[in-house]
Amino acid sequence: MKYKFHQRDVISILDFERDELEYLFETTDKILDSYIDKKMHLLDGKIIALAFFEPSTRTRLSFEVAAKKLGADVISFTSEESLSISKGENLADTIRMLDNYSDLIVIRHRLEGVAKYAAEIAEKPVINAGDGKQHHPTQAMIDLYTVRKLFGAIDGLTYGILGDLRYGRAATSFIYGLSIFKPKKLYLISPEALRVREEVLELLKNRNIMYEEKYNTEDVIDQLDVLYVTRIQRERFPDPMEYERVKGSYRVTRELVKRGRRELKVLHPLPKVNEIDYSVDASEYAAYYIQAKYGVPIRMSLLILILGGDKL
Numbered sequence: 001m002k003y004k005f006h007q008r009d010v011i012s013i014l015d016f017e018r019d020e021l022e023y024l025f026e027t028t029d030k031i032l033d034s035y036i037d038k039k040m041h042l043l044d045g046k047i048i049a050l051a052f053f054e055p056s057t058r059t060r061l062s063f064e065v066a067a068k069k070l071g072a073d074v075i076s077f078t079s080e081e082s083l084s085i086s087k088g089e090n091l092a093d094t095i096r097m098l099d100n101y102s103d104l105i106v107i108r109h110r111l112e113g114v115a116k117y118a119a120e121i122a123e124k125p126v127i128n129a130g131d132g133k134q135h136h137p138t139q140a141m142i143d144l145y146t147v148r149k150l151f152g153a154i155d156g157l158t159y160g161i162l163g164d165l166r167y168g169r170a171a172t173s174f175i176y177g178l179s180i181f182k183p184k185k186l187y188l189i190s191p192e193a194l195r196v197r198e199e200v201l202e203l204l205k206n207r208n209i210m211y212e213e214k215y216n217t218e219d220v221i222d223q224l225d226v227l228y229v230t231r232i233q234r235e236r237f238p239d240p241m242e243y244e245r246v247k248g249s250y251r252v253t254r255e256l257v258k259r260g261r262r263e264l265k266v267l268h269p270l271p272k273v274n275e276i277d278y279s280v281d282a283s284e285y286a287a288y289y290i291q292a293k294y295g296v297p298i299r300m301s302l303l304i305l306i307l308g309g310d311k312l
């Protein structure tokens with residue numbers, strides 16, 4: 001196989017080259033029309049471990065569906081309470097056991113760097129399903145794929161990325177992912193307390209990606225092709241009072257999006273709380289439910305490429 005997916009770890013979207021992502025998207029295109037109705041047997045006999053130390057709806061369930069659609073079996077847990085960690089076992093030994101029992105480990109943890117740590121311990125491939133505020137690479141793959149499906153390209157578009165850019169790993173990973181392509185411009189829109197982190201801005205500068213920080217979506221809505229919205233990550237605030245000060249500080253309404261271009265699409269990695277008005281959900285602007293749906297075929301493609309070689 002030309003691209004190096006076989007048995008690779010997936011820790012950050014920044015580990016990927018543009019042509020590798022395009023190959024993943026082309027692989028996804030191949031199964032998009034058929035994956036719902038049929039079970040493929042490309043991963044018969046494989047075991048996927050879903051190690052979720054943090055809550056999840058989409059990532060865990062779509063990985064589980066993806067694995068099962070490919071004929072693999074799944075072992076999983078959804079909290080530390082059910083593990084021997086609650087009896088004092090350390091994380092490293094837990095990872096060694098997952099490595100013993102499975103062919104691939106998908107891991108989510110509240111601490112930054114845990115997926116990388118797991119990849120250093122495990123011989124089997126590790127996929128980062130979210131580590132603290134840092135990375136969520138498969139979400140970025142879904143988000144980029146969604147843009148490509150909606151607009152035919154990722155390059156040349158103007159993106160508004162709104163919300164918790166400080167603690168939100170999906171937003172950060174999306175920005176990182178866009179930096180692999182050639183967007184026209186990124187507007188990074190947030191309250192002062194949720195500004196994008198310095199290391200992310202440094203990367204954009206180094207990659208010559210044009211960006212501007214903004215406080216209000218209203219100021220730029222008429223320039224956007226994509227408005228990517230994220231919730232405020234309450235669980236990551238070190239100080240609950242800090243969260244109280246920013247909660248409810250932005251909201252996307254039908255009136256707002258109607259002031260945008262006719263082609264404007266609103267994306268959101270989900271879960272959403274109250275940052276998008278319900279009236280937007282049923283509008284032609286909302287693309288977040290189809291975005292979530294692409295979670296299954298993108299993750300199927302990734303599992304095929306990592307575990308199944310070029311069998312497709």
Ligand code: CP
Nearest residue numbers: 056057058059269270
């Ligand atoms: N987008 C995302 O990571 O959703 P979950 O937290 O439900 O997995």
